[in-house]
Amino acid sequence: xxxxxxxxxxxxxxxxxxxxxxxxxxxxxxxxxxxxxxxxxxxxxxxxxxxxxxxxxxxxxxxxxxxxxxxxxxxxxxxxxxxxxxxxxxxxxxxxxxxxxxxxxxxxxxxxxxxxxxxxxxxxxxxxxxxxxxxxxxxxxxxxxxxxxxxxxxxxxxxxxxxxxxxxxxxxxxxxxxxxxxxxxxxxxxxxxxxxxxxxxxxxxxxxxxxxxxxxxxxxxxxxxxxxxxxxxxxxxxxxxxxxxxxxxxxxxxxxxxxxxxxxxxxxxxxxxxxxxxxxxxxxxxxxxxxxxxxxxxxxxxxxxxxxxxxxxxxxxxxxxxxxxxxxxxxxxxxxxxxxxxxxxxxxxxxxxxxxxxxxxxxxxxxxxxxxxxxxxxxxxxxxxxxxxxxxxxxxxxxxxxxxxxxxxxxxxxxxxxxxxxxxxxxxxxxxxxxxxxxxxxxxxxxxxxxxxxxxxxxxxxxxxxxxxxxxxxxxxxxxxxxxxxxxxxxxxxxxxxxxxxxxxxxxxxxxxxxxxxxxxxxxxxxxxxxxxxxxxxxxxxxxxxxxxxxxxxxxxxxxxxxxxxxxxxxxxxxxxxxxxxxxxxxxxxxxxxxxxxxxxxxxxxxxxxxxxxxxxxxxxxxxxxxxxxxxxxxxxxxxxxxxxxxxxxxxxxxxxxxxxxxxxxxxxxxxxxxxxxxxxxxxxxxxxxxxxxxxxxxxxxxxxxxxxxxxxxxxxxxxxxxxxxxxxxxxxxxxxxxxxxxxxxxxxxxxxxxxxxxxxxxxxxxxxxxxxxxxxxxxxxxxxxxxxxxxxxxxxxxxxxxxxxxxxxxxxxxxxxxxxxxxxxxxxxxxxxxxxxxxxxxxxxxxxxxxxxxxxxxxxxxxxxxxxxxxxxxxxxxxxxxxxxxxxxxxxxxxxxxxxxxxxxxxxxxxxxxxxxxxxxxxxxxxxxxxxxxxxxxx
Numbered sequence: 001x002x003x004x005x006x007x008x009x010x011x012x013x014x015x016x017x018x019x020x021x022x023x024x025x026x027x028x029x030x031x032x033x034x035x036x037x038x039x040x041x042x043x044x045x046x047x048x049x050x051x052x053x054x055x056x057x058x059x060x061x062x063x064x065x066x067x068x069x070x071x072x073x074x075x076x077x078x079x080x081x082x083x084x085x086x087x088x089x090x091x092x093x094x095x096x097x098x099x100x101x102x103x104x105x106x107x108x109x110x111x112x113x114x115x116x117x118x119x120x121x122x123x124x125x126x127x128x129x130x131x132x133x134x135x136x137x138x139x140x141x142x143x144x145x146x147x148x149x150x151x152x153x154x155x156x157x158x159x160x161x162x163x164x165x166x167x168x169x170x171x172x173x174x175x176x177x178x179x180x181x182x183x184x185x186x187x188x189x190x191x192x193x194x195x196x197x198x199x200x201x202x203x204x205x206x207x208x209x210x211x212x213x214x215x216x217x218x219x220x221x222x223x224x225x226x227x228x229x230x231x232x233x234x235x236x237x238x239x240x241x242x243x244x245x246x247x248x249x250x251x252x253x254x255x256x257x258x259x260x261x262x263x264x265x266x267x268x269x270x271x272x273x274x275x276x277x278x279x280x281x282x283x284x285x286x287x288x289x290x291x292x293x294x295x296x297x298x299x300x301x302x303x304x305x306x307x308x309x310x311x312x313x314x315x316x317x318x319x320x321x322x323x324x325x326x327x328x329x330x331x332x333x334x335x336x337x338x339x340x341x342x343x344x345x346x347x348x349x350x351x352x353x354x355x356x357x358x359x360x361x362x363x364x365x366x367x368x369x370x371x372x373x374x375x376x377x378x379x380x381x382x383x384x385x386x387x388x389x390x391x392x393x394x395x396x397x398x399x400x401x402x403x404x405x406x407x408x409x410x411x412x413x414x415x416x417x418x419x420x421x422x423x424x425x426x427x428x429x430x431x432x433x434x435x436x437x438x439x440x441x442x443x444x445x446x447x448x449x450x451x452x453x454x455x456x457x458x459x460x461x462x463x464x465x466x467x468x469x470x471x472x473x474x475x476x477x478x479x480x481x482x483x484x485x486x487x488x489x490x491x492x493x494x495x496x497x498x499x500x501x502x503x504x505x506x507x508x509x510x511x512x513x514x515x516x517x518x519x520x521x522x523x524x525x526x527x528x529x530x531x532x533x534x535x536x537x538x539x540x541x542x543x544x545x546x547x548x549x550x551x552x553x554x555x556x557x558x559x560x561x562x563x564x565x566x567x568x569x570x571x572x573x574x575x576x577x578x579x580x581x582x583x584x585x586x587x588x589x590x591x592x593x594x595x596x597x598x599x600x601x602x603x604x605x606x607x608x609x610x611x612x613x614x615x616x617x618x619x620x621x622x623x624x625x626x627x628x629x630x631x632x633x634x635x636x637x638x639x640x641x642x643x644x645x646x647x648x649x650x651x652x653x654x655x656x657x658x659x660x661x662x663x664x665x666x667x668x669x670x671x672x673x674x675x676x677x678x679x680x681x682x683x684x685x686x687x688x689x690x691x692x693x694x695x696x697x698x699x700x701x702x703x704x705x706x707x708x709x710x711x712x713x714x715x716x717x718x719x720x721x722x723x724x725x726x727x728x729x730x731x732x733x734x735x736x737x738x739x740x741x742x743x744x745x746x747x748x749x750x751x752x753x754x755x756x757x758x759x760x761x762x763x764x765x766x767x768x769x770x771x772x773x774x775x776x777x778x779x780x781x782x783x784x785x786x787x788x789x790x791x792x793x794x795x796x797x798x799x800x801x802x803x804x805x806x807x808x809x810x811x812x813x814x815x816x817x818x819x820x821x822x823x824x825x826x827x828x829x830x831x832x833x834x835x836x837x838x839x840x841x842x843x844x845x846x847x848x849x850x851x852x853x854x855x856x857x858x859x860x861x862x863x864x865x866x867x868x869x870x871x872x873x874x875x876x877x878x879x880x881x882x883x884x885x886x887x888x889x890x891x892x893x894x895x896x897x898x899x900x901x902x903x904x905x906x907x908x909x910x911x912x913x914x915x916x917x918x919x920x921x922x923x924x925x926x927x928x929x930x931x932x933x934x935x936x937x938x939x940x
Contacts, residue, residue: 235295239295242294260281266304270436299322301319314512328385425465427522428523431486432473434447455585457494463852464853468494537564549572603627604685647917656920665763669763677716723744724784761804772843792866804919809880825880878918
């Protein structure tokens, strides 16, 4: 406590060490000169205490306090309180200089002895100098002096003991401790009531009980009254009174301002209801001021945290105060005086006057006869307010909290170099109760929770997600049957489904963080529940909120205007799996299994010429190994067995090409794409006259006959273009024409594609030849999509084409040492390599991620595009689990040695054949999708 300054010649006045007194004294006294603002180190507590009368042997000494200069204790008493101090006397002013800390050991005993004398002197002075020597007070003072520690070590021990006593005393006064003791002793505890007019004690537990002992003096009325009803309930009473006066002829009213209840502002369990309470009050504010009743509202929620923890964890605290309404004009004629009276009267007369639906949905939003809904002008007026204010909060959150949380999201940056780039894609799954109403202080509560099937999350959450967060409301975790179990299952499932992503699972008690994560995520997926409703309307895209509509509409979300529905998707619930949806799930979770029975069907009728077929040509079959080992594996789906990858046949491919009316299959890409094209030609028995000689143009076209089909045949073509760009020149063998050092081959392809007369299947890829040129890849891929759009604009036939982008597959370190497969991604992950020496293989996954994001935007968000949707052909996981079968693999043989080693391209036949098996399965799903006219949901 601060001691009031005074001169030594004046008797010190009494001072009460009280915070209020200190504040008043600080305001009353001027700041000391800068030259006198000195710190004199630590002084024993007995020196700091001021008495009404100074001790008799210290009449000329007072305690040094920052402020006016006064006389100090004699140097023999106050020996170097800060250590190393030198005393000087200048103009009769005693000052201290060189204070650095610690007692000098030679002066310690003298200091302690003098301190003991001072305590005895103060005791005698307090109780009177005429007191007898054998007085019990005198004796106690002497005993106290004898018990004082005599050495610095003893002083430290004594100080620690006193500090421990103080801590125990403080702990014993904590509400949790006193409450437990009172309960154990049968003492009735006083509860803060929800209804301030009720005189009864007890009742249901209230979440504010925990705050009762640390409430601020932020009461709503000068007498300490704290309102428990939400503001809109209290406003309705005032509005009805003023409407009566208005009808009686009163035309002018004094302003009355209503602020929000602490129960609404601090409610940590029902953010949906609390936020709607606030906007119900805002609706009344706008409506009554159109009439001139002058009943205003501003929530002032921040006052309930001021001078407390400062930790404003509910979303209500962060909403603008007053709520932002400027951008959205009031709808004239929505609520007149008569309607306002009806709304308030009905609300106050309802079973629950605190329910915000009484104000926002006075006529309800559901017609149970037709199972249709209409929000009316009331909630339609509030919708843009909700969206705008939540987005303001989200913007502030991104600029503060989230900017500091990036290190959390990027904790795996060292493993994946692309995490260091600005390419994060965060997907959030929000789990909550179907309806709010549970209180965490309750022992039990009904919380209806309905999970979604795992395949639904795989449909909506893109493969390109770098972070997948499962956020669970506390009430759902505590009361929702199966909620926690579902979250834990998703956590482990997502680790398998998104092996490169950062998967997190959190029960978030701070509703502000919970809401902001849902609003700011790139993708939001929610099972039925009120927890996602408000974040959903504040978002712009990639929002999938499931709501029950049978037998009745469960929430107002399905009733919002079209301009809101176009920003989100409300899929049918329960979700129904369509066969064409397998293309989003296939080859994402699985493993390779040896299958010697299947191996004969995986061989070519004739070997491939050149280096791609070298290993197969030189292989010598034995009784133990009748086939090259890389050609003896089968891909098995681990989760979705109904979406298998089956070995293709010519008849199956012809059937799907005929089904879609496709007369050409065009491959455009680099050497890996050429390997896939040669593989397909070999499976179809058309690999003759395909030259792999570097002195020959690599492009080729084969005609595939399809007997018994409408199309009769189709063309199988390949055009080499390493970067999907056209620099304006045509290369020739030995004379590349593109790339930063002009070392890549980019044969023209766009004119050939756009001018083709019939429908065609275009399969393209790029990535390997961009090294670590991230910005170059981004620009190029955007240009590529533009070429597709321009071609469709110039030729209407291109709108009916089928387009597939194949993801890039990295090579394997030390592939010559592998003669088997990886069982799962965890075996491959530690062997990931990157850098120029490894041809920047580590950059390929982020390139794939970016391509998938652009494809999603093209398919789902671009409403003015000319070109068709782009499908995804993703053999990435299948291939990273295959370190065997490369051109420099252990099965290649000495005559197929390459210098340097080639650990990216595969020998044929081998793993690349399964890219084409996957291709035919995906093509069949595209046909099913188009035949059934399924709505576009996600192309992942």
